[in-house]
Amino acid sequence: MPTPSIEERLTAVEQELAQLKQQLATKNSQAAMPWWEQIFGTFANSEAYDDAMRLGREYRESLRPKDDEDAD
Numbered sequence: 001m002p003t004p005s006i007e008e009r010l011t012a013v014e015q016e017l018a019q020l021k022q023q024l025a026t027k028n029s030q031a032a033m034p035w036w037e038q039i040f041g042t043f044a045n046s047e048a049y050d051d052a053m054r055l056g057r058e059y060r061e062s063l064r065p066k067d068d069e070d071a072d
Helices: 006-030 047-063
Strands: none
Touching: none
16 A cells, blocks of 8 residues: 555545634634533433432432430
8 A cells, every 4th residue: 555645644534624713713612601501401300310309319328427415
């Protein structure tokens, strides 16, 4: 297989650069909206999300010191 010429390689790089610029322009137009607004509602009505939140809450509560009221 022959090695591509410098002109062919440059053409390929220019095409890829044009694609990257287009992708960046698209992302920048989406970036006008904060990320948290872009994902708002993603987990609505999700049992897995609800379970994750419950488990996280239970874990955090397990780290809290227990009251020593029973020690008396």
